[in-house]
Amino acid sequence: MSADTAPRKLVLYVAGQTPKSLAAIANLQRICAEHLPGRYAVEVVDLKQQPHLAREHSIVAIPTLVRELPVPLKKIIGDLSDTHKVLVNLKVEGE
């Protein structure tokens, strides 16, 4: 499976409509639209509604973005306002 066709998935953990959660959602939408159009499936998980889902990725701080696929799993903590940091962490081996 090539790097281009490998499944890619991001999970953003937020806590309802806290300012950082809202900022993280907006920033992730912007980054995906501007830099990664169509390359990631994005899931937003509201831990206020479903706190038990924090267990899957051992989430402690919110907001946290998890790159679930491709492996290895990566976490970016914060509101994703640092676009460069986000892009560096999402960089896939071989790209």
Place this chain on the structure above:
Amino acid sequence: MTAPSSPDASRNIAALAPGLSAEVAELRRRLDEAEDTLRAIRNGEVDALVMRDGVGEDVFTIGGDAESYRKFIEAMEPGAAAVDDAGRLLYANTALCNLIGAPLAALQGRALAECFDARAAADIAGLLAGPSNGRRSAEISLTAPPAAPASPPATDGARHFTVAAMPVRLGTVSGQAVTFTDLTERVRAEHAERAEQVAKAIIASANEAVLVCDRTGIITHANLAAAQLADGPLVGRDFDEAVPLGFPFGVGLMGGGDLLALAAAGGSIQGIEVIARAAPKVQDYLVSAAPLQIAPGQISGCVLTMVDLSARKAAEKQQLLLMRELDHRVKNTLALVLSISNRTLSIEDTLEGFQTAFTARIQALAATHTLLAQKSWSNLSLRDVLAAEIAPYADERSGRVKLVDVDVDLAPRAAIALGLIFHELATNAVKYGALSAATGQVTVQIAGRSPERDALRLVWSESGGPVVTGPRRHGFGRTVIARSLGYSPNGAADLAFPAAGVICTIDIPGEDLA
């Protein structure tokens, strides 16, 4: 103590027990993640934490629960929102969501400015981008109507708001509290007040009497010119009672109340002559009535304008007088022309003689008429009449004619009569008298009051001409001279033929002297 995660230590452990390598790597990854989490918390990059106890997970918001400020914002009557430093909407109350026309879920995370039309967006963006060291505000207008307007639009169709922004701390983030205070009602009231002032100014500055009545016929407005319609104040009184109207031309309306009823029903009445019976001075008016529409299809009363007709009535009377006078004068002139024609025809033996004499007499009449027309049929000076009739034969500059003390003003009828007399005297003098000889002279002078009648005596005397002998027959010229002033008992003209020269003594009626 040596850090267990140092590279040297890891290599040593891996060398000692290869199976432990993966476990160490995992421990190191978790340590890095824990450090990353602590750093993020310390730097304020997160605002919630997941707490785990024996039962399960729970989410704890750092910096207080956002619900508290949301409840506060929701309770505010004006539209209110919390935005982060980038201007993104964190929360908006129901009033603001209604104003924008979208549910909160669709707005959160969006730039607040982008929720409005372009012009308002620019104003809001500028406001939020300004220095955040205090309260700032700006006024915006929204032209696009929201789904559920809190208040109807102002007269310009827009809704007006004061937008105020104030820096606030929201949990771990700094942001701004933004309020939208609806000014539409105030702007509309200001517009209405200005419109009212303009309307009042227009009514007040109108020359015509302007009255505004409500649907029940009570006068609500009256300008200064309307004060002449009745004694005392008009506002607050019933129109029909305060300004009772009569309709001289019987247009089928019974009274002013009918005018109001017609206008209140949407009809318009223009230019009806009325008599304002209670008006202390001017009573003739031209009245117009129109419905007072404060909104389309909504008639709240009527507007009456009343134009003072006194000047027009006076002009009509003057015109009628002038027409009668003109008719009278034309008839007189025609009678005179007919008389001249008949008498000339009875005297002259030939057609050529008739033509010459008749034409000259009509021209003499025309000369006086010309003078009268130039003076708009007002008084003429005796000197002008004399000059006009003698001019074809001689003038004062030649020394043949001498006019003494003839600066007297004459009524038109005397001017016409004297014009004919002077014409006959002048043509006679040219044919047979003083002006037929090279050295002859005519003197015309006022000789004081007539001893016989109320008249001013004027004497025409000729000298230096041929020896005068009395005429063999009584020609038309003598008739004209003798009779022209006969319209008044104070008028007369007597012709004498002494050998030295003709003398004509003329009494100008005193009533025709200005």
